[in-house]
Amino acid sequence: MSVRALSVVPGKPETAQVGDHPDPPESDGSVLVDGLLIGICGTDVEILREGYGWAPPGEERLVIGHESLGRVAAAPPDSGFSPGDLVAGIVRRPDPVPCVPCSLGAWDFCRNGRYTERGIKERHGYAANQWRIEPEFAVRLDPTLGDLGVLLEPTSVVAKAWDQAEKVAARSPAPRHVALVTGAGPIGLLAALLGVQRAYQVHVFDQVTTGPKPDLVADLGATYHTGDIAGIGVQPDVVIECTGHGPLVFALTDVVATDGVICLTGISASKRQAAMRPDEVNKEMVLDNLALVGSVNASRAHYEAAAAALAAADRSWLARLITRRVPLERFDQALERQDGDVKVVLELAH
Structure with a gap:
Protein backbone atom coordinates (compact mmCIF):
# COMPACT_ATOMS: atom_id res chain seq x y z
CA MET A 1 0.00 0.00 0.00
CA SER A 2 1.10 3.61 -0.53
CA VAL A 3 -0.07 7.21 -0.44
CA ARG A 4 0.31 10.02 -2.95
CA ALA A 5 2.46 12.82 -1.62
CA LEU A 6 4.40 15.89 -2.72
CA SER A 7 8.06 15.60 -1.77
CA VAL A 8 11.51 16.93 -2.60
CA VAL A 9 15.15 16.15 -1.89
CA PRO A 10 16.22 19.16 0.22
CA GLY A 11 18.91 21.09 -1.60
CA LYS A 12 17.75 19.75 -4.98
CA PRO A 13 14.60 21.67 -5.91
CA GLU A 14 14.52 20.02 -9.34
CA THR A 15 13.54 16.76 -7.60
CA ALA A 16 10.15 18.07 -6.41
CA GLN A 17 7.44 15.67 -7.52
CA VAL A 18 4.17 13.97 -6.64
CA GLY A 19 4.62 10.25 -6.25
CA ASP A 20 3.88 7.13 -4.24
CA HIS A 21 5.21 6.97 -0.69
CA PRO A 22 4.92 4.23 1.94
CA ASP A 23 1.86 4.34 4.17
CA PRO A 24 2.45 6.66 7.13
CA PRO A 25 4.00 4.60 9.95
CA GLU A 26 2.19 4.20 13.26
CA SER A 27 5.16 5.92 14.88
CA ASP A 28 3.79 9.15 13.36
CA GLY A 29 0.75 8.84 15.61
CA SER A 30 -2.29 6.74 16.38
CA VAL A 31 -4.79 9.00 14.58
CA LEU A 32 -5.13 8.21 10.86
CA VAL A 33 -6.26 11.19 8.77
CA ASP A 34 -7.43 11.49 5.18
CA GLY A 35 -5.71 14.60 3.81
CA LEU A 36 -8.03 17.18 2.25
CA LEU A 37 -6.05 20.38 1.63
CA ILE A 38 -2.77 22.07 2.38
CA GLY A 39 -2.13 25.78 2.14
CA ILE A 40 0.88 27.05 0.21
CA CYS A 41 3.03 29.76 1.75
CA GLY A 42 6.44 31.32 1.21
CA THR A 43 8.18 28.58 3.18
CA ASP A 44 6.81 25.93 0.81
CA VAL A 45 8.01 27.94 -2.18
CA GLU A 46 11.48 28.14 -0.61
CA ILE A 47 11.50 24.38 -0.05
CA LEU A 48 10.28 23.48 -3.55
CA ARG A 49 12.08 26.17 -5.52
CA GLU A 50 15.23 26.92 -3.52
CA GLY A 51 16.04 23.66 -1.75
CA TYR A 52 15.23 24.73 1.81
CA GLY A 53 14.24 22.09 4.39
CA TRP A 54 15.59 18.95 6.05
CA ALA A 55 14.57 15.36 5.35
CA PRO A 56 13.92 12.97 8.26
CA PRO A 57 17.10 11.27 9.53
CA GLY A 58 18.11 8.40 7.27
CA GLU A 59 15.79 9.46 4.46
CA GLU A 60 16.46 11.32 1.23
CA ARG A 61 13.15 12.98 0.52
CA LEU A 62 10.97 15.34 2.56
CA VAL A 63 7.18 15.35 2.20
CA ILE A 64 6.26 19.03 2.46
CA GLY A 65 3.12 20.74 3.75
CA HIS A 66 2.59 22.39 7.13
CA GLU A 67 -0.75 24.21 6.63
CA SER A 68 -2.93 21.13 6.92
CA LEU A 69 -6.54 20.06 6.84
CA GLY A 70 -7.87 16.53 7.01
CA ARG A 71 -10.67 14.29 8.22
CA VAL A 72 -10.10 11.54 10.77
CA ALA A 73 -10.32 8.09 9.18
CA ALA A 74 -9.54 6.05 12.30
CA ALA A 75 -8.60 6.79 15.89
CA PRO A 76 -8.27 4.83 19.15
CA PRO A 77 -11.20 5.20 21.57
CA ASP A 78 -9.01 6.96 24.13
CA SER A 79 -7.57 9.48 21.64
CA GLY A 80 -10.33 12.06 22.00
CA PHE A 81 -11.02 11.87 18.26
CA SER A 82 -13.62 10.04 16.19
CA PRO A 83 -13.86 9.15 12.50
CA GLY A 84 -15.25 12.10 10.58
CA ASP A 85 -13.70 14.78 12.80
CA LEU A 86 -12.24 17.74 10.90
CA VAL A 87 -8.68 18.27 12.10
CA ALA A 88 -5.44 20.11 11.43
CA GLY A 89 -1.97 19.16 12.58
CA ILE A 90 0.37 21.22 14.72
CA VAL A 91 3.68 21.87 12.95
CA ARG A 92 6.41 21.93 15.59
CA ARG A 93 7.48 19.09 17.90
CA PRO A 94 9.57 19.47 21.07
CA ASP A 95 13.23 18.54 21.07
CA PRO A 96 14.28 15.14 22.47
CA VAL A 97 16.32 16.53 25.37
CA PRO A 98 14.07 18.51 26.14
CA CYS A 99 14.92 22.11 27.00
CA VAL A 100 12.82 23.80 29.70
CA PRO A 101 10.32 25.52 27.35
CA CYS A 102 9.77 22.30 25.35
CA SER A 103 9.24 20.34 28.56
CA LEU A 104 6.47 22.78 29.48
CA GLY A 105 4.68 22.59 26.11
CA ALA A 106 6.14 25.87 24.84
CA TRP A 107 8.13 24.32 22.01
CA ASP A 108 7.78 27.57 20.06
CA PHE A 109 10.33 28.91 22.58
CA CYS A 110 12.78 26.00 22.10
CA ARG A 111 16.19 27.10 23.34
CA ASN A 112 18.52 24.50 21.85
CA GLY A 113 17.16 24.39 18.30
CA ARG A 114 16.61 20.64 18.31
CA TYR A 115 12.87 20.90 17.67
CA THR A 116 11.46 19.31 14.52
CA GLU A 117 8.68 20.55 12.22
CA ARG A 118 6.23 18.65 10.04
CA GLY A 119 6.92 19.40 6.39
CA ILE A 120 9.95 21.58 7.11
CA LYS A 121 12.55 20.15 9.49
CA GLU A 122 13.24 16.43 9.85
CA ARG A 123 9.60 15.28 9.82
CA HIS A 124 7.37 14.53 6.85
CA GLY A 125 4.58 17.02 6.31
CA TYR A 126 0.91 16.84 5.48
CA ALA A 127 0.98 17.10 1.66
CA ALA A 128 -0.31 13.54 1.29
CA ASN A 129 -3.72 12.04 0.79
CA GLN A 130 -3.31 10.23 4.10
CA TRP A 131 -1.21 10.97 7.18
CA ARG A 132 -0.92 10.05 10.82
CA ILE A 133 -0.63 12.26 13.88
CA GLU A 134 -0.32 12.00 17.65
CA PRO A 135 -3.59 13.00 19.39
CA GLU A 136 -1.80 15.70 21.39
CA PHE A 137 -0.68 17.38 18.16
CA ALA A 138 -4.04 17.27 16.37
CA VAL A 139 -6.55 20.11 16.68
CA ARG A 140 -10.27 19.52 16.18
CA LEU A 141 -12.03 22.19 14.11
CA ASP A 142 -15.61 23.40 14.07
CA PRO A 143 -17.20 21.09 11.46
CA THR A 144 -19.07 24.02 9.93
CA LEU A 145 -15.74 25.50 8.79
CA GLY A 146 -15.32 22.80 6.16
CA ASP A 147 -12.44 23.62 3.82
CA LEU A 148 -11.89 26.94 5.62
CA GLY A 149 -10.18 24.93 8.37
CA VAL A 150 -7.03 24.97 6.19
CA LEU A 151 -6.53 28.51 7.52
CA LEU A 152 -5.80 27.22 11.04
CA GLU A 153 -1.99 27.19 10.87
CA PRO A 154 -1.58 30.75 9.56
CA THR A 155 -4.21 31.89 12.07
CA SER A 295 7.20 35.80 17.30
CA VAL A 296 7.63 32.43 15.60
CA ASN A 297 5.43 29.34 15.23
CA ALA A 298 2.85 28.52 17.90
CA SER A 299 2.12 26.25 20.84
CA ARG A 300 -1.03 24.17 21.19
CA ALA A 301 -2.68 26.99 23.13
CA HIS A 302 -2.27 29.29 20.12
CA TYR A 303 -3.70 26.69 17.74
CA GLU A 304 -6.73 26.36 20.02
CA ALA A 305 -7.10 30.14 20.15
CA ALA A 306 -6.88 30.19 16.35
CA ALA A 307 -9.57 27.50 16.06
CA ALA A 308 -11.86 29.57 18.28
CA ALA A 309 -11.17 32.71 16.22
CA LEU A 310 -12.02 30.93 12.97
CA ALA A 311 -15.16 29.43 14.48
CA ALA A 312 -16.31 32.94 15.46
CA ALA A 313 -15.47 34.52 12.08
CA ASP A 314 -17.85 35.23 9.21
CA ARG A 315 -17.65 32.22 6.88
CA SER A 316 -18.23 34.21 3.70
CA TRP A 317 -15.33 36.54 4.58
CA LEU A 318 -12.99 33.63 5.31
CA ALA A 319 -13.98 31.95 2.04
CA ARG A 320 -12.73 34.98 0.10
CA LEU A 321 -9.22 34.39 1.45
CA ILE A 322 -8.93 31.13 -0.48
CA THR A 323 -8.55 32.48 -3.99
CA ARG A 324 -7.24 29.44 -5.87
CA ARG A 325 -7.45 25.66 -5.54
CA VAL A 326 -4.90 23.58 -7.41
CA PRO A 327 -4.84 19.76 -7.78
CA LEU A 328 -1.87 18.14 -6.07
CA GLU A 329 -0.49 16.84 -9.35
CA ARG A 330 -0.25 20.41 -10.67
CA PHE A 331 1.55 21.83 -7.63
CA ASP A 332 3.82 23.97 -9.86
CA GLN A 333 0.82 26.17 -10.66
CA ALA A 334 0.37 26.91 -6.97
CA LEU A 335 3.93 28.27 -6.73
CA GLU A 336 3.39 30.91 -9.42
CA ARG A 337 1.84 34.03 -7.96
CA GLN A 338 -1.13 35.37 -9.90
CA ASP A 339 -2.92 38.70 -9.72
CA GLY A 340 -5.54 38.59 -7.00
CA ASP A 341 -3.97 35.71 -5.09
CA VAL A 342 -4.44 35.70 -1.35
CA LYS A 343 -4.28 32.06 -0.21
CA VAL A 344 -3.65 29.23 -2.66
CA VAL A 345 -4.34 25.65 -1.57
CA LEU A 346 -3.54 22.22 -2.93
CA GLU A 347 -6.32 19.63 -3.14
CA LEU A 348 -5.03 16.28 -1.83
CA ALA A 349 -7.96 13.94 -2.46
CA HIS A 350 -8.08 11.98 -5.72
Whole structure:
Protein backbone atom coordinates (compact mmCIF):
# COMPACT_ATOMS: atom_id res chain seq x y z
CA MET A 1 0.00 0.00 0.00
CA SER A 2 1.10 3.61 -0.53
CA VAL A 3 -0.07 7.21 -0.44
CA ARG A 4 0.31 10.02 -2.95
CA ALA A 5 2.46 12.82 -1.62
CA LEU A 6 4.40 15.89 -2.72
CA SER A 7 8.06 15.60 -1.77
CA VAL A 8 11.51 16.93 -2.60
CA VAL A 9 15.15 16.15 -1.89
CA PRO A 10 16.22 19.16 0.22
CA GLY A 11 18.91 21.09 -1.60
CA LYS A 12 17.75 19.75 -4.98
CA PRO A 13 14.60 21.67 -5.91
CA GLU A 14 14.52 20.02 -9.34
CA THR A 15 13.54 16.76 -7.60
CA ALA A 16 10.15 18.07 -6.41
CA GLN A 17 7.44 15.67 -7.52
CA VAL A 18 4.17 13.97 -6.64
CA GLY A 19 4.62 10.25 -6.25
CA ASP A 20 3.88 7.13 -4.24
CA HIS A 21 5.21 6.97 -0.69
CA PRO A 22 4.92 4.23 1.94
CA ASP A 23 1.86 4.34 4.17
CA PRO A 24 2.45 6.66 7.13
CA PRO A 25 4.00 4.60 9.95
CA GLU A 26 2.19 4.20 13.26
CA SER A 27 5.16 5.92 14.88
CA ASP A 28 3.79 9.15 13.36
CA GLY A 29 0.75 8.84 15.61
CA SER A 30 -2.29 6.74 16.38
CA VAL A 31 -4.79 9.00 14.58
CA LEU A 32 -5.13 8.21 10.86
CA VAL A 33 -6.26 11.19 8.77
CA ASP A 34 -7.43 11.49 5.18
CA GLY A 35 -5.71 14.60 3.81
CA LEU A 36 -8.03 17.18 2.25
CA LEU A 37 -6.05 20.38 1.63
CA ILE A 38 -2.77 22.07 2.38
CA GLY A 39 -2.13 25.78 2.14
CA ILE A 40 0.88 27.05 0.21
CA CYS A 41 3.03 29.76 1.75
CA GLY A 42 6.44 31.32 1.21
CA THR A 43 8.18 28.58 3.18
CA ASP A 44 6.81 25.93 0.81
CA VAL A 45 8.01 27.94 -2.18
CA GLU A 46 11.48 28.14 -0.61
CA ILE A 47 11.50 24.38 -0.05
CA LEU A 48 10.28 23.48 -3.55
CA ARG A 49 12.08 26.17 -5.52
CA GLU A 50 15.23 26.92 -3.52
CA GLY A 51 16.04 23.66 -1.75
CA TYR A 52 15.23 24.73 1.81
CA GLY A 53 14.24 22.09 4.39
CA TRP A 54 15.59 18.95 6.05
CA ALA A 55 14.57 15.36 5.35
CA PRO A 56 13.92 12.97 8.26
CA PRO A 57 17.10 11.27 9.53
CA GLY A 58 18.11 8.40 7.27
CA GLU A 59 15.79 9.46 4.46
CA GLU A 60 16.46 11.32 1.23
CA ARG A 61 13.15 12.98 0.52
CA LEU A 62 10.97 15.34 2.56
CA VAL A 63 7.18 15.35 2.20
CA ILE A 64 6.26 19.03 2.46
CA GLY A 65 3.12 20.74 3.75
CA HIS A 66 2.59 22.39 7.13
CA GLU A 67 -0.75 24.21 6.63
CA SER A 68 -2.93 21.13 6.92
CA LEU A 69 -6.54 20.06 6.84
CA GLY A 70 -7.87 16.53 7.01
CA ARG A 71 -10.67 14.29 8.22
CA VAL A 72 -10.10 11.54 10.77
CA ALA A 73 -10.32 8.09 9.18
CA ALA A 74 -9.54 6.05 12.30
CA ALA A 75 -8.60 6.79 15.89
CA PRO A 76 -8.27 4.83 19.15
CA PRO A 77 -11.20 5.20 21.57
CA ASP A 78 -9.01 6.96 24.13
CA SER A 79 -7.57 9.48 21.64
CA GLY A 80 -10.33 12.06 22.00
CA PHE A 81 -11.02 11.87 18.26
CA SER A 82 -13.62 10.04 16.19
CA PRO A 83 -13.86 9.15 12.50
CA GLY A 84 -15.25 12.10 10.58
CA ASP A 85 -13.70 14.78 12.80
CA LEU A 86 -12.24 17.74 10.90
CA VAL A 87 -8.68 18.27 12.10
CA ALA A 88 -5.44 20.11 11.43
CA GLY A 89 -1.97 19.16 12.58
CA ILE A 90 0.37 21.22 14.72
CA VAL A 91 3.68 21.87 12.95
CA ARG A 92 6.41 21.93 15.59
CA ARG A 93 7.48 19.09 17.90
CA PRO A 94 9.57 19.47 21.07
CA ASP A 95 13.23 18.54 21.07
CA PRO A 96 14.28 15.14 22.47
CA VAL A 97 16.32 16.53 25.37
CA PRO A 98 14.07 18.51 26.14
CA CYS A 99 14.92 22.11 27.00
CA VAL A 100 12.82 23.80 29.70
CA PRO A 101 10.32 25.52 27.35
CA CYS A 102 9.77 22.30 25.35
CA SER A 103 9.24 20.34 28.56
CA LEU A 104 6.47 22.78 29.48
CA GLY A 105 4.68 22.59 26.11
CA ALA A 106 6.14 25.87 24.84
CA TRP A 107 8.13 24.32 22.01
CA ASP A 108 7.78 27.57 20.06
CA PHE A 109 10.33 28.91 22.58
CA CYS A 110 12.78 26.00 22.10
CA ARG A 111 16.19 27.10 23.34
CA ASN A 112 18.52 24.50 21.85
CA GLY A 113 17.16 24.39 18.30
CA ARG A 114 16.61 20.64 18.31
CA TYR A 115 12.87 20.90 17.67
CA THR A 116 11.46 19.31 14.52
CA GLU A 117 8.68 20.55 12.22
CA ARG A 118 6.23 18.65 10.04
CA GLY A 119 6.92 19.40 6.39
CA ILE A 120 9.95 21.58 7.11
CA LYS A 121 12.55 20.15 9.49
CA GLU A 122 13.24 16.43 9.85
CA ARG A 123 9.60 15.28 9.82
CA HIS A 124 7.37 14.53 6.85
CA GLY A 125 4.58 17.02 6.31
CA TYR A 126 0.91 16.84 5.48
CA ALA A 127 0.98 17.10 1.66
CA ALA A 128 -0.31 13.54 1.29
CA ASN A 129 -3.72 12.04 0.79
CA GLN A 130 -3.31 10.23 4.10
CA TRP A 131 -1.21 10.97 7.18
CA ARG A 132 -0.92 10.05 10.82
CA ILE A 133 -0.63 12.26 13.88
CA GLU A 134 -0.32 12.00 17.65
CA PRO A 135 -3.59 13.00 19.39
CA GLU A 136 -1.80 15.70 21.39
CA PHE A 137 -0.68 17.38 18.16
CA ALA A 138 -4.04 17.27 16.37
CA VAL A 139 -6.55 20.11 16.68
CA ARG A 140 -10.27 19.52 16.18
CA LEU A 141 -12.03 22.19 14.11
CA ASP A 142 -15.61 23.40 14.07
CA PRO A 143 -17.20 21.09 11.46
CA THR A 144 -19.07 24.02 9.93
CA LEU A 145 -15.74 25.50 8.79
CA GLY A 146 -15.32 22.80 6.16
CA ASP A 147 -12.44 23.62 3.82
CA LEU A 148 -11.89 26.94 5.62
CA GLY A 149 -10.18 24.93 8.37
CA VAL A 150 -7.03 24.97 6.19
CA LEU A 151 -6.53 28.51 7.52
CA LEU A 152 -5.80 27.22 11.04
CA GLU A 153 -1.99 27.19 10.87
CA PRO A 154 -1.58 30.75 9.56
CA THR A 155 -4.21 31.89 12.07
CA SER A 156 -2.19 30.25 14.85
CA VAL A 157 0.79 32.39 13.84
CA VAL A 158 -1.13 35.62 14.43
CA ALA A 159 -2.90 34.23 17.50
CA LYS A 160 0.54 33.90 19.06
CA ALA A 161 1.62 37.32 17.76
CA TRP A 162 -1.41 38.98 19.38
CA ASP A 163 -0.83 37.03 22.59
CA GLN A 164 2.80 38.17 22.72
CA ALA A 165 2.01 41.78 21.77
CA GLU A 166 -0.68 42.14 24.41
CA LYS A 167 1.49 40.56 27.11
CA VAL A 168 4.27 43.04 26.36
CA ALA A 169 1.79 45.93 26.10
CA ALA A 170 0.53 45.13 29.60
CA ARG A 171 3.75 46.62 31.04
CA SER A 172 2.13 50.04 30.52
CA PRO A 173 -1.12 51.09 32.27
CA ALA A 174 -2.25 52.98 29.15
CA PRO A 175 -5.30 51.45 27.41
CA ARG A 176 -4.81 50.04 23.92
CA HIS A 177 -7.28 50.97 21.19
CA VAL A 178 -5.51 51.29 17.82
CA ALA A 179 -3.75 48.52 15.91
CA LEU A 180 -1.76 48.58 12.69
CA VAL A 181 -1.14 45.49 10.58
CA THR A 182 1.57 45.82 7.93
CA GLY A 183 1.04 43.51 4.98
CA ALA A 184 -2.28 42.30 3.60
CA GLY A 185 -1.36 38.76 2.66
CA PRO A 186 -3.08 35.84 4.41
CA ILE A 187 -1.15 36.42 7.64
CA GLY A 188 -1.87 40.15 7.63
CA LEU A 189 -5.57 39.73 6.88
CA LEU A 190 -5.93 37.13 9.60
CA ALA A 191 -4.05 39.41 12.00
CA ALA A 192 -6.56 42.14 11.15
CA LEU A 193 -9.44 39.73 11.79
CA LEU A 194 -8.11 38.89 15.25
CA GLY A 195 -7.57 42.59 15.97
CA VAL A 196 -11.19 43.36 15.09
CA GLN A 197 -12.32 40.44 17.26
CA ARG A 198 -10.37 42.07 20.11
CA ALA A 199 -12.28 45.33 19.54
CA TYR A 200 -9.28 47.29 18.28
CA GLN A 201 -9.60 50.05 15.71
CA VAL A 202 -7.63 48.23 13.01
CA HIS A 203 -5.61 49.77 10.19
CA VAL A 204 -3.90 47.72 7.47
CA PHE A 205 -0.97 48.96 5.39
CA ASP A 206 -0.01 47.38 2.06
CA GLN A 207 1.33 48.44 -1.34
CA VAL A 208 -1.47 46.82 -3.37
CA THR A 209 -4.16 49.23 -4.56
CA THR A 210 -6.35 46.86 -6.60
CA GLY A 211 -7.65 43.32 -6.24
CA PRO A 212 -9.51 41.77 -3.31
CA LYS A 213 -7.37 43.02 -0.40
CA PRO A 214 -8.78 46.54 0.08
CA ASP A 215 -12.34 45.20 0.09
CA LEU A 216 -11.46 42.37 2.45
CA VAL A 217 -10.06 44.90 4.92
CA ALA A 218 -13.05 47.25 4.53
CA ASP A 219 -15.50 44.42 5.06
CA LEU A 220 -13.87 43.70 8.42
CA GLY A 221 -14.65 47.27 9.44
CA ALA A 222 -10.94 48.11 9.26
CA THR A 223 -9.15 50.85 7.29
CA TYR A 224 -6.84 50.15 4.35
CA HIS A 225 -3.78 52.33 3.65
CA THR A 226 -1.18 52.47 0.86
CA GLY A 227 1.66 54.81 -0.05
CA ASP A 228 4.19 56.05 2.51
CA ILE A 229 4.00 54.55 6.00
CA ALA A 230 5.09 57.91 7.44
CA GLY A 231 1.87 59.49 6.17
CA ILE A 232 -0.52 56.89 7.51
CA GLY A 233 -2.12 59.42 9.86
CA VAL A 234 -2.57 57.21 12.93
CA GLN A 235 -0.42 56.31 15.92
CA PRO A 236 -1.02 52.63 16.64
CA ASP A 237 -0.62 51.23 20.13
CA VAL A 238 0.15 47.79 18.69
CA VAL A 239 1.72 46.87 15.34
CA ILE A 240 1.59 43.33 13.95
CA GLU A 241 4.28 43.35 11.25
CA CYS A 242 3.67 40.67 8.59
CA THR A 243 5.97 41.64 5.70
CA GLY A 244 9.45 40.94 7.05
CA HIS A 245 10.68 44.00 5.14
CA GLY A 246 13.54 45.37 7.26
CA PRO A 247 13.37 49.04 6.26
CA LEU A 248 9.64 49.07 7.04
CA VAL A 249 10.25 47.53 10.46
CA PHE A 250 12.54 50.39 11.47
CA ALA A 251 10.29 53.01 9.88
CA LEU A 252 7.55 51.80 12.19
CA THR A 253 9.44 53.14 15.20
CA ASP A 254 8.51 56.64 13.92
CA VAL A 255 4.84 55.68 13.58
CA VAL A 256 3.96 53.66 16.68
CA ALA A 257 2.61 55.45 19.75
CA THR A 258 4.64 56.06 22.88
CA ASP A 259 4.80 52.83 24.94
CA GLY A 260 3.86 50.99 21.75
CA VAL A 261 4.65 47.41 20.79
CA ILE A 262 5.81 46.19 17.38
CA CYS A 263 5.47 42.41 16.98
CA LEU A 264 7.39 40.87 14.08
CA THR A 265 6.00 37.77 12.34
CA GLY A 266 7.54 38.00 8.86
CA ILE A 267 10.94 37.10 7.43
CA SER A 268 12.10 38.54 4.12
CA ALA A 269 14.05 36.46 1.62
CA SER A 270 15.51 39.64 0.13
CA LYS A 271 19.30 40.01 0.15
CA ARG A 272 19.12 43.75 -0.50
CA GLN A 273 20.87 46.01 1.95
CA ALA A 274 19.32 49.23 3.17
CA ALA A 275 20.75 52.22 4.99
CA MET A 276 19.87 52.24 8.69
CA ARG A 277 19.94 54.87 11.41
CA PRO A 278 20.63 52.67 14.45
CA ASP A 279 21.45 55.50 16.85
CA GLU A 280 18.19 57.33 16.10
CA VAL A 281 16.16 54.12 16.35
CA ASN A 282 17.84 53.31 19.67
CA LYS A 283 17.04 56.78 20.99
CA GLU A 284 13.39 56.54 19.93
CA MET A 285 12.95 53.13 21.51
CA VAL A 286 14.50 54.19 24.81
CA LEU A 287 12.79 57.56 25.18
CA ASP A 288 9.38 56.33 23.98
CA ASN A 289 9.41 53.01 25.85
CA LEU A 290 8.99 51.12 22.58
CA ALA A 291 9.12 47.33 22.46
CA LEU A 292 10.17 45.28 19.44
CA VAL A 293 9.41 41.58 19.82
CA GLY A 294 9.74 38.61 17.46
CA SER A 295 7.20 35.80 17.30
CA VAL A 296 7.63 32.43 15.60
CA ASN A 297 5.43 29.34 15.23
CA ALA A 298 2.85 28.52 17.90
CA SER A 299 2.12 26.25 20.84
CA ARG A 300 -1.03 24.17 21.19
CA ALA A 301 -2.68 26.99 23.13
CA HIS A 302 -2.27 29.29 20.12
CA TYR A 303 -3.70 26.69 17.74
CA GLU A 304 -6.73 26.36 20.02
CA ALA A 305 -7.10 30.14 20.15
CA ALA A 306 -6.88 30.19 16.35
CA ALA A 307 -9.57 27.50 16.06
CA ALA A 308 -11.86 29.57 18.28
CA ALA A 309 -11.17 32.71 16.22
CA LEU A 310 -12.02 30.93 12.97
CA ALA A 311 -15.16 29.43 14.48
CA ALA A 312 -16.31 32.94 15.46
CA ALA A 313 -15.47 34.52 12.08
CA ASP A 314 -17.85 35.23 9.21
CA ARG A 315 -17.65 32.22 6.88
CA SER A 316 -18.23 34.21 3.70
CA TRP A 317 -15.33 36.54 4.58
CA LEU A 318 -12.99 33.63 5.31
CA ALA A 319 -13.98 31.95 2.04
CA ARG A 320 -12.73 34.98 0.10
CA LEU A 321 -9.22 34.39 1.45
CA ILE A 322 -8.93 31.13 -0.48
CA THR A 323 -8.55 32.48 -3.99
CA ARG A 324 -7.24 29.44 -5.87
CA ARG A 325 -7.45 25.66 -5.54
CA VAL A 326 -4.90 23.58 -7.41
CA PRO A 327 -4.84 19.76 -7.78
CA LEU A 328 -1.87 18.14 -6.07
CA GLU A 329 -0.49 16.84 -9.35
CA ARG A 330 -0.25 20.41 -10.67
CA PHE A 331 1.55 21.83 -7.63
CA ASP A 332 3.82 23.97 -9.86
CA GLN A 333 0.82 26.17 -10.66
CA ALA A 334 0.37 26.91 -6.97
CA LEU A 335 3.93 28.27 -6.73
CA GLU A 336 3.39 30.91 -9.42
CA ARG A 337 1.84 34.03 -7.96
CA GLN A 338 -1.13 35.37 -9.90
CA ASP A 339 -2.92 38.70 -9.72
CA GLY A 340 -5.54 38.59 -7.00
CA ASP A 341 -3.97 35.71 -5.09
CA VAL A 342 -4.44 35.70 -1.35
CA LYS A 343 -4.28 32.06 -0.21
CA VAL A 344 -3.65 29.23 -2.66
CA VAL A 345 -4.34 25.65 -1.57
CA LEU A 346 -3.54 22.22 -2.93
CA GLU A 347 -6.32 19.63 -3.14
CA LEU A 348 -5.03 16.28 -1.83
CA ALA A 349 -7.96 13.94 -2.46
CA HIS A 350 -8.08 11.98 -5.72
